[in-house]
Amino acid sequence: MKKTLRIIVSVCLLLSFLLSSVQAFALFEEYNYVSLGDSVTNGYGMDGYSSTVRGYKQRVPNTYPDLVAEELNADLDQLAFSGFRAEELHYVLNEDYMGDDYLYACFFDDPLFQRCGGGIEKLRREYKAAIEDADYITLHIGSNNIGTYLNMQLNRMLEGKAPFKFDRDAYANGTMTPEKRAELIKENGTEPLEGGTPAMIAYLLKCLAYTTEGFKMNFDAVVDIIYELNPDVNLIVVGMYNLMEGVTLTNDMINLGAVVRKYMEAVNDHMEKRSPHHEDYMYVDTMGCEIFGGFPTNVTDPEFFPGLSKDSGVCVHPNENGHKFMAERILSAIYVPFEDVDMDDEHYDAIKYAYSEGLMDEYSNKKFAPDKNATKGMIAKAVYVLSGSPEVDGEMLFRDVKKDNKYALAIDWAEEEGLITGVTSKYFLPNSAMSRQKVAEIFWKMSGEEESNYNFDGFYDKFLVSKKYKTAMAWAMENGLFEGITGTRFMSPTANVKRAELARMLQNYLEK
Numbered sequence: 001m002k003k004t005l006r007i008i009v010s011v012c013l014l015l016s017f018l019l020s021s022v023q024a025f026a027l028f029e030e031y032n033y034v035s036l037g038d039s040v041t042n043g044y045g046m047d048g049y050s051s052t053v054r055g056y057k058q059r060v061p062n063t064y065p066d067l068v069a070e071e072l073n074a075d076l077d078q079l080a081f082s083g084f085r086a087e088e089l090h091y092v093l094n095e096d097y098m099g100d101d102y103l104y105a106c107f108f109d110d111p112l113f114q115r116c117g118g119g120i121e122k123l124r125r126e127y128k129a130a131i132e133d134a135d136y137i138t139l140h141i142g143s144n145n146i147g148t149y150l151n152m153q154l155n156r157m158l159e160g161k162a163p164f165k166f167d168r169d170a171y172a173n174g175t176m177t178p179e180k181r182a183e184l185i186k187e188n189g190t191e192p193l194e195g196g197t198p199a200m201i202a203y204l205l206k207c208l209a210y211t212t213e214g215f216k217m218n219f220d221a222v223v224d225i226i227y228e229l230n231p232d233v234n235l236i237v238v239g240m241y242n243l244m245e246g247v248t249l250t251n252d253m254i255n256l257g258a259v260v261r262k263y264m265e266a267v268n269d270h271m272e273k274r275s276p277h278h279e280d281y282m283y284v285d286t287m288g289c290e291i292f293g294g295f296p297t298n299v300t301d302p303e304f305f306p307g308l309s310k311d312s313g314v315c316v317h318p319n320e321n322g323h324k325f326m327a328e329r330i331l332s333a334i335y336v337p338f339e340d341v342d343m344d345d346e347h348y349d350a351i352k353y354a355y356s357e358g359l360m361d362e363y364s365n366k367k368f369a370p371d372k373n374a375t376k377g378m379i380a381k382a383v384y385v386l387s388g389s390p391e392v393d394g395e396m397l398f399r400d401v402k403k404d405n406k407y408a409l410a411i412d413w414a415e416e417e418g419l420i421t422g423v424t425s426k427y428f429l430p431n432s433a434m435s436r437q438k439v440a441e442i443f444w445k446m447s448g449e450e451e452s453n454y455n456f457d458g459f460y461d462k463f464l465v466s467k468k469y470k471t472a473m474a475w476a477m478e479n480g481l482f483e484g485i486t487g488t489r490f491m492s493p494t495a496n497v498k499r500a501e502l503a504r505m506l507q508n509y510l511e512k
Contacts, residue, residue, distance in 0.1 A: 033074035034130045035065035036089065036222075037140035037238070041080035043323070045292055045314030054082040062320050065138065067327035072334075077130040085144045085211075086218035092123050093131075093225045100214070101165040102149060131229045138330060139222070139281075140238035145215040146208070146263045147243055147316065153207050163203065166210050201254075212263055216270050223277045235281035236330055239268045241289040243316035279365075282333040290322040291315065338368040345370070347500035354503035359385050363499065370500035374439075377407035377430035378499070380420050382506055383442060384410035392416065398428040405430065419445055433496040436482060437469035440493075443481060443509050444472035454478035458489065465493045481508050 035041050042055030043063035049055055059066055059078050069076035081088070083106060091099050131137065153163050226235060244260040264287075272283045292315050318326060332343050335352040342348065347370055354360040355368070359382045363369035384390075392413045396403055401411050407430055414420040415428070419442050422428040444450070454474040456462035465473050473493055476482055482491070482505070497505070 031072050031074040031135040032077065032130075032133050033065070033069050033072060033136045033138075034077045034134040035068075035080050035138050035140075036127075037080040037138070038084045038144050039080070039082035040143050040317060041065060041138070041140045041238075042078060042082060044082055045317045046320065046323070051082070056081050062323055064318075064323045064327040064330060067324065068136075068138065068330050071327070071331055072136065074136065077134070079127055079130060080140070083144060083148060084141065085149065086141050086215050086222060087145075089141055090218040090221050090225075092120070092127050093222060095124065097221070102152075105164060128229060131226055131233070134230055134233050136234045136236065136334070137226060137230075138236045138238055139226070140240075141219065141222070142215050142240050142267055143243065145211045145267075146260060149211050150204060150207055154204065157203070163207075166206065208259070208263060212266055215267050216275075219267075219271065220275050220277070223275065223281070227277065227280065234334065236284055236333055237271050237281050238284045238326065238330065239271060239286050240264050241286050241291075243291065282337050284326075284329045284333050286326050286329060289318050289325055292317055292319045336368070337366065338362060339366045341368050341370060345500075347504055350503040350507045351500060353507045354382070357385070357506075359506050360499070360503055368499065370498065370503075372499050373433040373496045374499045374502040375431050376420060376428065376434055377401075377405070377411060379434055379439060379442065379497075379502060380414040380430075381407050381410040382502065383419060383446065384413050386506065386510070387413075387446070397425070398422055399426050401428050401430055417445075435494050436476075436491070436497055437466060437473050437493040439497050439502070439505065440476035440481060441469050441472040443505065444475045446509075447475070450475055452478050456491065459491050460489050461491055461493070465491070469493070479508075481505050 039055060041064070042058060043049045043060030043066075044051075044055060046060050046063055048058070048060040050058060055078075057078060059069075059076055065076055065078055065080070068074075085102075087099055087103050088106070090097050091103060149164075156163050223235070223237075226233065242257060242261045242264050244257045247256045248254060249256050268285070268287075272278060272285075328343065332348075332352075335356050336348065338351075341351055345351075351360075351368055351370065355362075360368075360378065361381075363372060389409075390413060392409055396408060396412065397415065398411070401408055405411075411420070411428060411430060415422060420434075423432075449471075452471060452474040454477050456465065456474070456477070473491070477491065482501075
C-alpha cells in the first residue's frame with residue numbers, strides 16, 4: 001500500500017510542477033466572465049477605449065476586466081456601458097421597470113444608447129443571455145448615480161434649464177413612456193430653478209438623497225435579477241472609491257470630496273452589509289484606487305462641472321495602476337473569499353493556494369480562521385485531496401467518526417495508509433489538534449520516509465523533539481516544511497499546527 005501511496009504522491013508532485021505558474025483550475029477549464037457596470041469598468045480614458053460605442057462590448061487592454069479574464073483563463077463578455085446608473089442597468093434587465101426622468105432624458109434623447117446596443121430589445125437579449133451563461137460576474141455600478149447625475153443637474157441649473165424631476169413614483173406606476181414624459185414636460189414647463197446659491201445647494205442636497213435611495217433600490221433589483229437568471233453564478237460586487245477626494249469648491253466654501261465620501265460610504269455600506277443578497281456575493285473594497293487626476297484641489301473655475309461632462313472627465317477614472325489594483329482585489333476575493341484574510345497577510349499566498357486547490361475549506365461563514373488549530377480531520381482531508389482523493393471502502397472504524405462526517409472518507413483513507421492513526425482502536429478524535437512533529441511525520445511518510453542528515457544544533461528547544469519523530473522532523477526542517485522556523489532559535493515541535501501554518505506546509509511540500 002505504501003508503494004501505491006508513493007506513486008500517487010509522485011504523480012501529484014509532477015502535476016504540481018506543471019501547474020506551478022498557473023492556477024490548477026485555470027489550465028484545464030475555461031470560464032465565462034461578464035463585466036457589468038459603467039465607464040469605470042470599461043476603461044474610459046485608457047488606450048483602446050472608444051467613446052463612439054460607450055465602451056460596450058470592448059475589451060480594453062489593462063483594464064480590470066481584461067486582467068481578471070486573463071488570470072481566470074476566461075472568455076470575457078464586456079457589457080459595461082458608459083453613463084449607466086443602477087437605474088439604467090435595471091431598465092435593461094427588466095422590461096417592467098419604467099425608470100425616471102433622468103433615464104428617459106439620457107437613454108432616449110442620446111442616440112448612442114440606441115445605436116451602440118442596436119436597440120433596447122437587442123440589449124436586453126444580449127445581457128440576459130450573457131448573465132445566464134456566466135461563471136463569474138463583476139458588478140461595478142453607482143458612480144454615475146452621484147457623479148454624472150449631480151453634475152448634469154448642476155449643469156442644467158447653470159445653463160438655465162429645468163433640472164431633472166424627482167418623479168420615480170410616477171414612472172414606477174407603469175404609465176410613463178417617452179411620449180408621456182414629453183407631454184409632462186410640456187405641461188409643467190421648463191423653467192429653471194430660482195433662488196440663487198442657497199436654493200441650488202438645497203436642491204443638490206435633495207438630489208443627493210434622491211440618488212442615494214435610487215441606487216440602493218435599483219442595485220438590489222439588479223442583483224435579484226442576476227440571481228434569478230443564474231442562481232449559481234459567482235458574483236463579485238465591486239465597491240466605489242471617492243472620485244472627488246480632496247476637492248473643494250469656491251475658495252474652500254464647499255468640501256466636495258467630503259460630500260462625495262459620505263455618499264460612497266453609504267452606498268458601499270449598503271452593498272457590503274445591508275443589501276438582501278450581501279451574504280451571497282463577494283464584496284470588494286476599492287477605496288484607495290489610483291485615478292488619472294488632474295483637477296485642482298480648490299475649484300473656482302465655473303467650467304469645471306461642464307468639463308467633467310466631456311473628455312476631461314477622464315480625471316476621475318482609474319488609470320492603469322488603478323485598474324491593476326482593482327483586478328488584484330477582485331482576484332483576491334475569488335481565490336480567498338474570507339473576511340479574516342487580507343492580501344498583505346504573511347500566509348495569504350499559502351491560504352490562496354490551499355483553498356483554490358480544494359485542500360482546505362472555510363472554517364465558518366466567510367472566515368478561514370488562520371489562527372485556529374488545524375484539527376486531525378482537516379489535516380486528513382488535506383492530505384487525502386493532495387493524494388488525488390483515492391477510492392476507499394468507506395467502512396468507518398471509529399465510533400466518533402460518522403459516515404456523514406465531511407472528513408469521514410479522508411480519515412478512513414489516512415488511517416488505512418498509516419498516515420494518521422486513532423488514539424485507540426475505537427476513537428479517532430477528529431476535532432483534536434496535532435503538533436508540528438506529528439504533522440511532519442505525515443509529510444515525511446508521504447515522501448517515502450527519506451533519510452536526513454539534518455541536525456538541530458543551534459535550536460534551544462531541540463530536546464523537545466521526540467525520538468519517535470526525530471527523523472521526520474529533521475527531514476521537515478531540511479526541506480523547509482516549517483517556513484519561518486528554520487533559521488531561528490526555536491522549532492516549537494510540540495506546538496499545535498494552526499490552519500494558516502497547515503496551508504503553508506501544504507504549499508511548501510508541493511513546491512519543495
